[in-house]
Amino acid sequence: MIKEKICIKIGLKIRELRKEKKISLQQFSDLLNMEYNNIIRIEKGRTNTTITNLYKISQVLGVKLTDLVDVE
Amino acid sequence: MIKEKICIKIGLKIRELRKEKKISLQQFSDLLNMEYNNIIRIEKGRTNTTITNLYKISQVLGVKLTDLVDVE
DNA sequence: TGAAAAACAATCATATATGATTGTTGAAGT
DNA sequence: ACTTCAACAATCATATATGATTGTTTTTCA
Numbered sequence: 268m269i270k271e272k273i274c275i276k277i278g279l280k281i282r283e284l285r286k287e288k289k290i291s292l293q294q295f296s297d298l299l300n301m302e303y304n305n306i307i308r309i310e311k312g313r314t315n316t317t318i319t320n321l322y323k324i325s326q327v328l329g330v331k332l333t334d335l336v337d338v339e
Numbered sequence: 340m341i342k343e344k345i346c347i348k349i350g351l352k353i354r355e356l357r358k359e360k361k362i363s364l365q366q367f368s369d370l371l372n373m374e375y376n377n378i379i380r381i382e383k384g385r386t387n388t389t390i391t392n393l394y395k396i397s398q399v400l401g402v403k404l405t406d407l408v409d410v411e
Numbered sequence: 412t413g414a415a416a417a418a419c420a421a422t423c424a425t426a427t428a429t430g431a432t433t434g435t436t437g438a439a440g441t
Numbered sequence: 442a443c444t445t446c447a448a449c450a451a452t453c454a455t456a457t458a459t460g461a462t463t464g465t466t467t468t469t470c471a
Contacts (some may be wrong), residue, residue, distance in 0.1 A: 271395045273404075292448065302430050307449060312430060317387045317458090318408075322345045332345075333405040336390075364418065374460050379419060386458060389428090 268339070275312030277321070282310045284328045284335075298327045321324035340411070347384030348410035349393070354382045356400045356407075369395045 268276075285295055296303040301320070308314040309324075326331045340348075357367055368375040373392070380386040381396075397404045 274390050277390060288364075304431085304449080304451095305414075305429055308428085311449085313450095315389045315391050317389055318346050318349060318393070319387050320428095321390070321408075331411060332408045336404045336408055337364075339403060339405075376419080376421095376461085377459055380458085385420095385421085388458075392458095 272312075273338070274309075274315050277336055278310040278312040280335060280338055281324055281328070284330060285310075288328060290328075295327070300325055344384075345410070346381075346387050349408055350382040350384040352407060352410055353396055353400070356402060357382075360400060363402075367399070371395055 285292075291305060293305055295306055299306065301323075305314070308315045309320070321335055322332055324330070325335045328335075357364075362370070364375060364378055367378055371378065372377045373395075377386070381388045381392070393407055394404055400407075
């Protein structure tokens with residue numbers, strides 16, 4: 268897989284899990300203490316986010332970090 | 340786990356896998372096309388690196404991305 | 412023990428992610 | 442059609458990661 272795609276795939280995974288939990292972007296933003304628009308950037312794969320952000324996201328979504336990056 | 344620790348743990352994992360493969364930092368740097376000292380920063384957990392860097396590292400080490408972040 | 416090489420840290424400039432704000436689009440309901 | 446709200450994009454300032462360089466520490470081996 269080309270590396271540019273990995274952010275898009277992980278973003279889709281995050282969105283998928285967030286929708287499963289019925290969490291809105293606004294709620295997600297509050298739970299993560301992260302900018303609303305930054306979450307959109309991450310979910311859309313327009314940005315290349317960090318380990319700690321992924322870790323916080325995994326905690327809020329109640330999944331393991333490994334699940335979040337399992338997109339191969 | 341506090342989020343500051345996740346970078347340290349993943350850094351240790353990377354180092355562990357790199358040593359298993361008998362790859363020096365210099366070789367690693369060449370293979371990743373990444374600054375030598377930045378790899379040290381990542382392995383020491385002094386920096387909070389990105390999805391794509393982790394992905395490139397996983398490819399060079401011949402493991403899955405999920406293995407790299409499996410540190411819980 | 413001494414030299415050479417690898418690992419590491421400090422620093423500064425640059426690139427990129429994020430915070431913050433503003434505006435636009437699209438969907439749902441009336 | 443209109444309103445309302447969620448999702449989304451663009452922009453700029455700021456924070457942080459990375460590139461690049463230099464020097465120090467540690468390890469390895471003769």
